[in-house]
Amino acid sequence: MRIVGRFSPLTLALLMLALGCMGDPAGGDDTTGGDDTAGSGDSDTGGDDTPEAAALPIEILGPAGTAVAVRIDVPQDLADAPAAELALTVHNVLEAGAAFVVVGDAEPIDLGAPALRLVRPSGGHATASLALPDGTLRAGENRVVFRYDREIRDVSGFRVLDVALVVGGQRLATGLPADDPATWTAPSADANAIARGERFFTAESRDGGPPCARCHADDGADLAYFAFSNHSLIARAEHHLFSAEEAADIASYIRSLPVAAVGRVFDPPFQPGPAHVGAAGAGYDAVLPADDALGAALFPDGFPDAPAWDIAASFDTSTVALPVELPSWSRWLPRKIDATWFTRGDGALAVAEAALASDGSLEAARAFATAAVHLGKEILITTGDHAGRVELLRYAAVKLWDWQRRHGGFEGADHGFPDGGPAFPYEVGFAFFEAAFVNGLPDAMDQAFSWWMAQAAVNPGRGQTTGDRPLNWRDVLTVADSAGAGPWTLTYLHLVGSLEESQGALADDFGTDRGPVRLLAVPLRRVAGPVRAALMRRFLTREAAFLAGGGSLTSEHHVVLGNAWRDGCDGLTPDERAELRALAPSEVAADLAACP
Template sequence: MLDLALVVDGKRLETGLLADDPATWTAPSTDAGASARGQRFFTAESRDGGPPCARCHADDGADLAYFAFSNHSVIARAEHHLFSAEEAADIASYVRSLPVAAVGHAFDPPFQPGETKVGAAGAGHGAVLPTDDALAEALFPDGFPDAPAWDIAASFDTSTIALPVATPSWSRWLPRKIDATWFTRGDGMLAIAEAALAESGSLEAAQAFSSAAVHLGTEILITTGDHASRVELLRYAAVKLWDWQRRHGGFDGPDHGFPDGGPAFPYEVGFAFFEAAFVSGLPDAMHQAFSWWMAQAAVNPGRGHTTGDRPLNWRDVLTVADSAGAGPWTLTYLHLVGSLEESQGALADDFGTDRGPVRLLAVPLRRVDGPVRAALLRRFLTREAEFLADGGALTSDHHVVLGNAWRDGCDGLTPEQRAELRALAPVEVATDLAACP
């Protein structure tokens, strides 16, 4: 038991359970050969006909030590896979012998954003904000500005701004099953890429391994329509890439272990859930996608390298946030970050097209209150006018997207706000703002 609380008449009564410090944990077996046997059991043996433990975890089990899985939890899981009590104790003894500090806890969602973030453990489950309004109070204590600057989100550190959504716990990272055909499909491309990842540890090897997993996931989906299997494959790849980053640089540098050009593996798992949400019966697929994408946003929201697809497609981010029931302030925050990301770097030249930040307007406008909705439009139209004044041109698709966004959200504006925004808008988009006279 991690904790227990009773709520009586609206009052939370704490039990005061004693905390157990992982630094004090010792191997459950005192046998000198226990660790060596446990390593063999973990990495190479099976008792239930499935793959060895190392297939679903980090190759050496470092994730169990990093996230402080207790002896009891390791033993119970090993016994579930039909290891004997003695063998399970040996596996736990092996985990305790690993030279890996207990940075997080089993209940800490990896990469949870917040001020107290540490490594891949993030800021812990306690950093999840209780309400959407709490985000507004933290970001805009003096109220949301009437005319927010286009680069207002440049000062936002997505790894330290706490959100009212939890990223996936480590148990949600671990694949539920391993399909042996993953490693034989395509002439064994995944197995070959995984071996190269373990051998060289280079960024190129990580990119190749990620690409192999994404390719096979797409092939599985095309040939079988099995979204669940695709999710499990990408979870498997995410665990292996998490361990690659742990071993090659860690998570405490400025790139959080996600170098520019490195695999955006939380995004890939989230994308598999996102596509599944439209056609399959995977439970809570949109909520899952939102949770995974918030982990990706915490470690690398784009940094000017967004392609419109990776490391995050911010239009899709806003879509899943909206579908998952995110509050208006969460949507506003994501809109500000995403629209800035998708107007710089590789997408800078696409501002006047439908692939520019105009595509992000529709989702926030549906859910955001009138004054903030007007401020977001004011921000966009001001930037649009600057773009045109500098010689930019707008495509026909850009006009369509802007017109649709205005029509979908203008009824939440007062007549005065609509008139003010039309007066602010460049003449080139006047007809796009014709709805809601």
């Protein structure tokens, strides 16, 4: 391979690291693994040498055959009670035939079985109660074993966030304490071990792939910030063929970093909710259980008949909990790094990354983000490789996350996303969005939606959106609809998006097909009749004020409004249709002709 152009020493160092990434190595995180490996799937509960969990969450991380046990006491008077259940909250169960649980001597239960609805193909948490056959439980200690029987490619296991038996109306817990990262200690405090671990993490590889630092923050700070346990760090390093001693050195190095454990590996970064904290978000348990819960939280007295145009100004998108789970940190990490990223275009990406590392300015961050976005477009145009584009933009997102952590943090009013700064969650979501239209990646619409909700949580536009970045709200509603978002989620997004796209420079587009009129179509098809009428009432009131102030409407605006009305008017009562027509300015009367 020939490297052209003149590079600084730092840029050359980045290039040399990148050139170790040839082939098909997986990105380095505790939920990425190797090729599928079949397990037995029998009812063996692991034998006496199966390790016992000491705290929650329970980490079942490692190669095929990894197992962890817990014990739950059942009182004598409940042992024979019928209809016992095992209540579980799990994280990162991706498909059937890999993650299992065995209660006592009963048959293994496949946690990926469709009927249990615990599978999250793109990662995430899920909760369910598993019916146990009568006679499964006995008085006294009952052993529950979680197993990882088949190693899915790029997945090293799963976690159990909570487990209990529900018997005779009583919840019987394990009694395990919650694991507290503040109490963790390094496998070794020896300075030589830490130095070796730093070298292994930042500069060495054992499996022909890149050093760990290429997929993570350069110094591994993300692993400390999101509280990857010693066990997960060691298991992952061993997967990449480091010895047990070397893997322990890597864990010792990560534990030595002066970075507080703010988040958890199973909590989605920036998850919106009342307890939102920095990049850690509000936690997985902030995800609302159902769409109706969002409507009840936002509008406890019911949706107003005549909502103000700026009703969404009172919504803080970082603290409004949603029934949408954002990508966990493991889904930020790239699964593959292509060395040609750093040599294309005379090494523009490597040059920009070196400047990001040495300069740290907002301008350097913008330049790096721009280089990654342009390179992603080039990859798509020249190769049609949607997966490669996503991996590139994930890589850029991790480096930009770490840039912001080092230069301002995530605790300020802008949540670490300053006006005009890189909208890197948007960019990853946009790569999935474009892939969805050609079926280029599985679950692409769902993944685009979750990434864009991360962007909305930290910076929905603040009146400075260009219509494309930080978010194009028409695309947001399209993705939300395709991903199966409920009517209250669509209503919330419509209210936020239409306010965003009527402020700043976009205020000039109000009377065109590029204005908020384009955000009517999805909610008018999907929300309940009374809310549908209220949203139209809100829009037509704004439309009348716009025209009374001297505004004019383009022909395309009339077309978009007419189409939205036609698609949604059958969900309105005759009285609602008549009232809305009476409210509408005369200039748009013809646009509301459908559904006489």
